[in-house]
Amino acid sequence: MEIAVMDDSRQPERIIERGPWALWDEYETGGTVPQQGGIRFCSLHAKGEVGDALIAQEIGDRPFRQVMGFNADEVGRSRRDEAASKNPLRQGVYPLIAWGWGRERCEAFLYARFGVRWEKSYCSFCCFPVSMGAMDAHLDRMRAHPDVAGRVLRLEYTSVSLNPQARLFGRRSLPEQFDPGRAADRPVLAAFEEELTCPWALYHVRRILPVAKADPTRRGRAMRSVERIDVGRASTLGRRLQRLGAARRPSRGRRALRAGAGLGPTARTGPSDRGRADGHRPVPGPGQEGAALRTGVGRAPPQPAVTCSGCRRD
Incomplete structure (x- = not known):
C-alpha cells in the first residue's frame, strides 16, 4: 500500500481538502454507496x-x-x-x-x-445519520451546501441504477428526503439535475451469488461485473434499453447468476473493474431468480467505452 503523507506537523498552517485518493473515488468508481x-x-x-x-x-x-x-x-x-x-x-x-x-x-x-x-x-455521503438520530441536521447541512448535496444525490442514483437495493439509508433513499414544493429544497434538487446534464452510458450488469464457504446452506457475498456497452444521449440509449427489455424475458434459471442493464450519465470516474464495492451485498427476494433488465442511472469515464472484465465484490 502506498501512503501519501500530505502534512506531518504539530503546527499545521494550511488546510488540504483532499489528497491523491479519497473515499468518494472508491464509491464513484465502484458505482455503489456505503451500506449500513x-x-x-x-x-x-x-x-x-x-x-x-x-x-x-x-x-x-x-x-x-x-x-x-x-x-x-x-x-x-x-x-x-x-x-x-x-x-x-x-x-x-x-x-x-x-x-x-x-x-x-x-x-x-x-x-x-x-x-x-x-x-x-x-463524510457528506455517510449512511449513518439516519441510524444515529441526526438525519434532520444532516439534511439541513445539505440544504446549506446544495452543490455537495447534488453530487451525493447523483452518487446514490447511480448506485440504485446498478442495484435497486443499494440505497444510502436502507429502505430510504436520499431523493425521498427533499420536496420540490419546499423552497429550501429546490436548490438541492436543481444541483442534482445539473449533475445529470452530461453524456450517458448503457451498462450490462451481471452478478454471481455464491454459497458461503463456511456454510453451503447460506448465501455468500455477491460478486458483480459491470460492462459499459455504449455511450450517448439519454433518449437514444433509453430507447435502446426499451428494445432490449421488449426482446428479453426473465428466465427461470438458477439463482446463482443475475444479469441486467443500467442507463446513466458519464463522469470522470464511474463503474469499472477498478476499485471495490465490498459493502454492497444484494440479496434477491422471491421471484427475482434468473435474469432481469434494469433501468436507471450509472456513471462512467468519458473516454471510449471500457469493458469491465471479471467480477468484483458487490
Whole structure:
C-alpha cells in the first residue's frame, strides 16, 4: 500500500481538502454507496488500513500507544476498538473518555478556544445519520451546501441504477428526503439535475451469488461485473434499453447468476473493474431468480467505452 503523507506537523498552517485518493473515488468508481449493514468497509479502507500501514512503516515491531478521539458518550466504540485490535503491540488510549468529556463538553472547549461552533465532521455521503438520530441536521447541512448535496444525490442514483437495493439509508433513499414544493429544497434538487446534464452510458450488469464457504446452506457475498456497452444521449440509449427489455424475458434459471442493464450519465470516474464495492451485498427476494433488465442511472469515464472484465465484490 502506498501512503501519501500530505502534512506531518504539530503546527499545521494550511488546510488540504483532499489528497491523491479519497473515499468518494472508491464509491464513484465502484458505482455503489456505503451500506449500513455488515462491516464498515468505509472506515476500514479510509482509516484502518491506512493507519495500520503507516504505523507498521514508521514504528515497526516496537510497542506503541494509539490515541483515539472517542468522547465519553462513545464508550461502546472504545470497547469495540479494543476488541477489534489484532496487534499485540498496540495499546489503545482514550483520553476524552478518561477525562469524562462528552460531546457537549468538547464543543464548549472548542468554542472557548476558537470562538466558533465546531460542527460534527463526517463524510457528506455517510449512511449513518439516519441510524444515529441526526438525519434532520444532516439534511439541513445539505440544504446549506446544495452543490455537495447534488453530487451525493447523483452518487446514490447511480448506485440504485446498478442495484435497486443499494440505497444510502436502507429502505430510504436520499431523493425521498427533499420536496420540490419546499423552497429550501429546490436548490438541492436543481444541483442534482445539473449533475445529470452530461453524456450517458448503457451498462450490462451481471452478478454471481455464491454459497458461503463456511456454510453451503447460506448465501455468500455477491460478486458483480459491470460492462459499459455504449455511450450517448439519454433518449437514444433509453430507447435502446426499451428494445432490449421488449426482446428479453426473465428466465427461470438458477439463482446463482443475475444479469441486467443500467442507463446513466458519464463522469470522470464511474463503474469499472477498478476499485471495490465490498459493502454492497444484494440479496434477491422471491421471484427475482434468473435474469432481469434494469433501468436507471450509472456513471462512467468519458473516454471510449471500457469493458469491465471479471467480477468484483458487490
